[in-house]
Amino acid sequence: MQVQIDAYVDHLRHERRYSPHTVSSYQRDLERLRSYAEDRSVSSWPQLQLADLRQALALFHRQGLSSKSLQRWLSAIRRFYDYLIRENLAEHNPANGLSAPKAPKKLPMTLDVDLAKQLLDQAPEDELDARDTAMAELFYSSGIRLAELAGLDMQDLDLEEGIARVLGKGRKQRIVPVGSAARDALLQWYDVRRDMTSAEETAVFINRHGQRLSHRSIQLRLKQWAQVRGYFGRLHPHLFRHSFASHLLESSGDLRAVQEMLGHADIATTQIYTHLNFQHLAQVYDRAHPRARKRNGKVQADQSGSGDD
Incomplete structure (x- = not known):
């Protein structure tokens, strides 16, 4: 076997x-x-x-x-x-017709728009901080995965056009946008990178020894990057990806476009962000609508008027 x-x-x-x-x-x-x-x-x-x-x-x-x-x-x-x-090594698939227990759906965590801006707007403190800021900007700007960012080569980025070519799951290539803030951060990093490695190194993001950053190093550096800026929550690459998708969907409402940019094969995967935005709207409603506010477990009716129209 x-x-x-x-x-x-x-x-x-x-x-x-x-x-x-x-x-x-x-x-x-x-x-x-x-x-x-x-x-x-x-x-x-x-x-x-x-x-x-x-x-x-x-x-x-x-x-x-x-x-x-x-x-x-x-x-x-x-x-x-x-x-x-x-391969003619079996005649039937015994797993067909068998289903696993359904997992409760967990909505992804996201950064608040203001918090994302607060983190990203702070100027880099040194050369490696410039690199880490460029990584954070690219994660948030493009919604790419950790492996996609780690695998980026210089030829994959066209900052003049504002696009990046990434190799996603199943080795499928897609084109993602690179916003102006991410472009500015990358150009700042390029100025530093030029003096840190040889012309033969193709990786966009390198360590202090001039070699491609590993997945684990990217995760650790992002955590440190956030802490320097006063954020001690669990910041990781997928948090930026979730935030990218949620904020974009909230602004545009275009689920298909978000699906394409994220590289989801099934739109059902992207629809989780629709649930997330509805949850946000429900919280706003609960806080703001007079008929939604509760007191002592009971709905508080608006008694400011006589009831006549």
Whole structure:
């Protein structure tokens, strides 16, 4: 069974060109099922049936796996069996018809517009702060993911046109906007970058040794960047992405455009920001509308008039 897992992992890594993180997740999920099967004297993948997977799902749930983790696990199993069927190593997919417990939907956190402005409007304190400000501006301006920013090369940015070409999930390329504030911050960083690395280095964002910044370094530097500006909440690249999407949708109402800029394959993924904006409007309503305010658990009616029109 391990032989088939290894072959599938190679397929994901070299043919599908999945990211190392995604490949690692698939491998971990499949080996969890292999271990479960071998404990029950199952020696080949075709032997597993729907009832076996249902029992495995129930066991993993009792062991504390979240609904989201179980959904990911089940998705990995389905795709693995699809691969086995294509390779004539199995005749049916026992994961079809099986569903994981639904996870409660969590609305993404976002920065308030004024707080985002407060953080981004502060002038950089030194050369590396100029780099970190450029990263923050680009995250907020373009809504790109951490891996997309880390992978940016100089040739991917056209500051005159105000666009960036990024390589998203599934190695799909898309073009995203780069706003004027982000362009100004990038130009300031370019002046610094020129003296920090060789002409052969293609990465936009580099460390003090002139090499491409790692994902982890970007996360840590953004956290430090925010703290220098007096923000000690949990600031991370996806917070800027969520804020970009929410603020843009709130201003434009164009869900399809936001979907395209975020690189979402399914518009249902983008619709979470519609729920977020409705939640914001509901909070405004609760604070401001006279018929929404409550006192001692009861709706407080407006008694300022006689009731006549």
